[in-house]
Amino acid sequence: MGRAPCCDKANVKRGPWSPDEDAKLKSYIQQHGTAGNWIALPQKIGLKRCGKSCRLRWLNYLRPNIRHGGFSEEEDNIICSLYLSIGSRWSVIAAQLPGRTDNDIKNYWNTRLKKKLLGKHRKEQEARHHKQKQKQKQAEEAVLMKHTTTTASAYSDYPLIRMNMVVENTSQPQELPYNYNWPLMPVLPPSFSNESSHHHSFNDQDSIRSLLLKLGGRFSHSHHHHHHHVYRPSLQDTLNTTNNHNIIVPPMMGTDGQLVIPQVQVAVPPQQINYDEEHKQLNNTGASSSSSSSAGCIISNNNNTSIIDDNNQLEMGLDGVEELLLYGEEDMMVNIEKMMIGLGPAVTSTSTCTNWCDSTITSTTTTTSIYQHQQCAFQDHHLSYHDA
DNA sequence: AATGGGCGCAACCGCGTGCCT
DNA sequence: AAGGCACGCGGTTGCGCCCAT
Numbered sequence: 417m418g419r420a421p422c423c424d425k426a427n428v429k430r431g432p433w434s435p436d437e438d439a440k441l442k443s444y445i446q447q448h449g450t451a452g453n454w455i456a457l458p459q460k461i462g463l464k465r466c467g468k469s470c471r472l473r474w475l476n477y478l479r480p481n482i483r484h485g486g487f488s489e490e491e492d493n494i495i496c497s498l499y500l501s502i503g504s505r506w507s508v509i510a511a512q513l514p515g516r517t518d519n520d521i522k523n524y525w526n527t528r529l530k531k532k533l534l535g536k537h538r539k540e541q542e543a544r545h546h547k548q549k550q551k552q553k554q555a556e557e558a559v560l561m562k563h564t565t566t567t568a569s570a571y572s573d574y575p576l577i578r579m580n581m582v583v584e585n586t587s588q589p590q591e592l593p594y595n596y597n598w599p600l601m602p603v604l605p606p607s608f609s610n611e612s613s614h615h616h617s618f619n620d621q622d623s624i625r626s627l628l629l630k631l632g633g634r635f636s637h638s639h640h641h642h643h644h645h646v647y648r649p650s651l652q653d654t655l656n657t658t659n660n661h662n663i664i665v666p667p668m669m670g671t672d673g674q675l676v677i678p679q680v681q682v683a684v685p686p687q688q689i690n691y692d693e694e695h696k697q698l699n700n701t702g703a704s705s706s707s708s709s710s711a712g713c714i715i716s717n718n719n720n721t722s723i724i725d726d727n728n729q730l731e732m733g734l735d736g737v738e739e740l741l742l743y744g745e746e747d748m749m750v751n752i753e754k755m756m757i758g759l760g761p762a763v764t765s766t767s768t769c770t771n772w773c774d775s776t777i778t779s780t781t782t783t784t785s786i787y788q789h790q791q792c793a794f795q796d797h798h799l800s801y802h803d804a
Numbered sequence: 805a806a807t808g809g810g811c812g813c814a815a816c817c818g819c820g821t822g823c824c825t
Numbered sequence: 826a827a828g829g830c831a832c833g834c835g836g837t838t839g840c841g842c843c844c845a846t
Contacts, residue, residue: 430816431815475833527812528811
């Protein structure tokens with residue numbers, strides 16, 4: 417059975433508020449307050465509105481000192497930082513921006529800031545791609561030279577997988593000679609999270625968060641307020657997991673009323689966190705402490721990203737891999753053609769992937785997905801950012 | 805000038821939570 | 826302790842404006 421409606425929907429007005437309704441509501445609340453009962457309020461005033469609607473109208477538009485639009489760069493940075501830190505908890509974020517409402521911030525984020533961020537990063541990405549292409553070209557030339565005298569077995573010190581490929585735009589599997597020199601790909605370690613199976617798609621929010629992580633949670637690099645940040649997965653991430661290893665670093669209010677994120681560089685003894693306690697902390701601080709889930713953490717600065725596991729045993733650079741993290745699947749096209757240079761016919765294939773973890777052995781039709789898609793669920797790990 | 809698609813934003817919906825009885 | 830109710834919140838919807846064609 418569903419929940420009983422909060423009001424008689426047939427007899428309440430919906431849609432945009434008229435100036436008259438605004439005036440009535442504003443006048444009444446300024447004189448009498450809400451008396452802690454929004455549901456009864458519209459009847460007292462003679463408004464044919466749902467109490468929730470009145471509340472929303474007051475909170476978002478009629479109450480004093482509300483500002484709309486004209487978000488400053490600093491506000492952008494705060495929103496970005498907090499979004500990365502605590503996720504889409506707009507009310508908490510709004511609490512740090514005087515005069516802003518959660519609804520406004522949410523709309524601003526969804527319609528502008530997110531796009532602004534992606535557009536900005538895409539430009540940087542293109543420049544980086546250009547650079548990388550040049551590097552790659554040089555490397556390919558070197559490999560080509562080497563390949564004439566070296567067989568695949570010479571690379572046996574590395575974990576390798578063999579790829580099957582098909583000729584692009586053909587409908588029949590391509591039979592290639594048994595002794596064909598298949599290109600070889602290094603295999604990255606398997607996913608660092610035992611929960612990676614829960615994250616089958618690399619969604620937009622993940623991508624945005626990864627991007628923010630890279631940018632240090634800031635939209636603008638001209639932000640000078642915080643020099644050391646610790647970013648945590650969202651509370652939701654935390655609640656979705658049972659294997660919690662904590663970083664508890666609640667942002668605090670500074671003497672000037674600004675949000676201050678404590679300087680903590682590394683964590684973390686494993687310990688459980690109690691949700692109720694966390695929730696209390698959140699309410700007290702106006703932001704969230706949090707814990708991470710699973711097996712490792714990402715240490716990142718502007719130039720480098722590393723993963724460290726719980727025992728600090730594994731440490732690996734992510735240079736070059738970060739791209740896969742920063743974009744949705746559509747941007748993760750790995751053009752195998754590059755690796756086929758010098759290896760016979762014009763064999764190409766493309767695949768989306770976030771982890772070089774497995775290979776399919778059979779060639780099928782047209783372009784084949786060569787690698788099983790398995791993403792590294794980095795968002796489930798400690799996300800620690802050190803602003804160098 | 806007409807039109808259609810995209811975008812921004814105000815408002816709604818429904819769920820989780822806490823309080824009260 | 827349990828159920829009902831209201832509040833608060835995040836996600837979603839839908840309308841109106843703007844701009845390109």
